[in-house]
Amino acid sequence: MLSQILLDSLIAGSIYALVALGFGLVYSTAGFFHFAHGAVYAAGAYLVFSAWSAGLSLYFAVPLAIVGGMLIGMLMEIGIYRPLRRKRASNLTLLIASLGMFIVGQNLISLIFGDDTKTLRTGLVSEGIPILGARLTKVQLGIITSSVLLIGCCWFLLKKTKIGRAMRAVADDPQLAAIRGINVDRVILFAFAVGSALGVTAATLVALDSDMTPMMGFYALLVAVVAVIAGGIGSIPGAALGGLLIGAAEQLGAWRLPTEWQQTIVFSILILFLTFRPQGFLGRSFDKPGTW
Amino acid sequence: MEYILHLLIMIAIYTILVVSLDLIAGYTGLLSIAHAAFYGIGAYVTALLSIHFRTQLPLNVMASAIVAAFLGVIFAVPLLRLRDDYFVVATLGFQMILYNIFNNWVGLTGGPLGLPGIPKAILLGTRIDTSPKFLIVAAGLALMVYFVVRRLVRSPYGRVLKAIREDERFAQALGKNVRWYKVQVFVVGSALAAIAGCLYAHYTTFIDPTSFTVRESILITSMVILGGAGSLRGPILGAVMLTVFPELLRFIGFQSSVAANLRQVLYGSLLVLAMLYRPHGLMGEFGFEK
């Protein structure tokens, strides 16, 4: 029993870590809550679905969707966020615009594809291989391994590559980074590209494992927000950690409480962190988003 | 005719919602997407009191306001020191928690099935059982709320609110206890939203959690922003527009669900366009700029 819960936590946590990482990358570099990430996430899954329904094999559909998602994310940055930044828009303005885009995106998906539940699952629901007293399907194994791989790649990207260092510099202090010659706009665009790609991947994995609806982006987004805040503002490993934490909390909660209270647990975590430790686990304390 | 009365009643209810949110967000600068949660609290409190105790309207109004105020204090005191965008996220969390409570605490709220059979409002012994009568009550309450808030924002108190909105540090340096003002305003605004909920419960005689979702909160916020934050009349105009428009869509013959999607695509797009080109909305004073 316990091992199944731990496994489920790992699976859920892996997905949330990916979504949170994507969201967190944009938050660290661009400095605001990109709520529309939820729309990119959902759009990604539906792009896969469209390509797949049109006859394309998943091996082509998924990369296609990832590219599509990246383009959507980048378009949002170029078309809306960047012009707003030029006008010295506040975080709040960016958040409101982001919210608007999320609403538009989610409802367009609804209009085009309908509200019914779809899935990318091929074949029957498999029972999964028994591992250490729990059951793990091939897809779920794929989720965990992809997540570990992608998080590892991100770590490598941020620590060892030039653009990654630039991203960290912008996350630390955009003005200083600009003075040092870093093209902040390009870094932010890159963050949107990578972040969107991660989001689309996560959504695809979810659709492969269970199902998809136009609403899927909403909860994923909220989890991402909680994960980034709990894991640590501006800390990229923190976002991944936060994702794992939420996954664990959700599954552990499902063990003890009726499933409908899962969401409440997640949001209570949010409120607790915002009240007592708004900079999250790994965030720096003078970055506290509170006032004096 | 009945239909026009329905529209007018909904406009009256939304007037209370947008005026109270404008007080919090437009005048004090505290954007919140938890307003529907307080709206819901008012509705559920009224429904429960009415169903179980056959209470009269004034008591329901007060009880709704008090419960909402109480919850507002609990939320506001620890969380109002957050920076404005984090505060929005906090209100989002609060909204979701409350929605979950509406949806899951089946024993109290009826869960997803809601609470049917809410008695009509009783005012001074008379049952408000026809739409024209209800419109008078609703419009009366809406006007009262409007004039109270208006008086508040036009007074020196309102001046302090605007100062807080424009530059908290400056307000602090002038000796204003910013934290206290923010808590007060948030609590008052939330209590007023609950009053709208009270009306709604008596009007529809059946409530369920789907009326008090984050989507509803965003709708109310959109009315305020698009109409023009910080002007009271702007948000009312926003409320009128965003209440009437979907009805028009339905007249044209769109299916209900498609109409719902289209409505949201519309105001989502308007929000983005407003932030880009006209953050003050139609006639507002404030566009949530730095």
Added chain:
Amino acid sequence: MKSDSAATKIVISGKNLRKAFDGVIAIDDVSFGIEEGTVTALIGPNGSGKTTLLDLVTGFLSPDRGEIYLCDQKITALPPHEIAGLGVSRTFQDLRLLNRLSVLDNVLLAYPNQRNELFLNALFSNSIQREEARNREAAFQLLESGGLSYKADDLTGSLSYGQQKVLSLVCCLATSKKIVLLDEPVAGVSPEMSAKIIELLLAMKAGAKTIVLVEHDIQAVRKAADQVLVMDDGRVIAAGLKEEVLGRPEIIEAYLT
């Protein structure tokens, strides 16, 4: 820093203050005392910690170590509005006026203890008119003394930079606090405006206020100040009477060349 008269009262003092940001030490073991009724200039190169010190004293920052006193009362951990309430007013280096409100509104906000700023009074009290009218009257007079009364109903954002600086001073006056801390009151301002501001400053001093001004403009300092505090790299390197401090060769060399 003793003058010849009997016991000079120290109205603001700081002891062993230290403040660091992300490892960078902005204030390093600073102690000081400001005498009542004097004008003290706080000078020093950019980044020496002058504005940080002001922020510490007015409660916008809290020190990592050390204490701050107002007369004998410890104010170190108090929030800014309470310190303001205890008798300290300030201006900001980046102005911080309310641009979207009228000039008059900015000044009206500065008046302390307005009963109409309380929720219940604002709603129910009928004496709004009287208190407000009194304040308006006084505000107009203050604006007059600053040469801004003709702009009373205009948006603050429409004023020139120099006029805005005068306005922030007027707001300070309106708070009627005994202690006034000014952050670069004449920086970036035309000579006529500078003269006007110094005129207001001297009038304030004549009104028995204690003034601390952070300034780069040595002319202004020579004209207005009695005492000078020199800071460099987060430390106080000199403190005393103006003539004495500004006459020191190392100060002249390091700072005035």
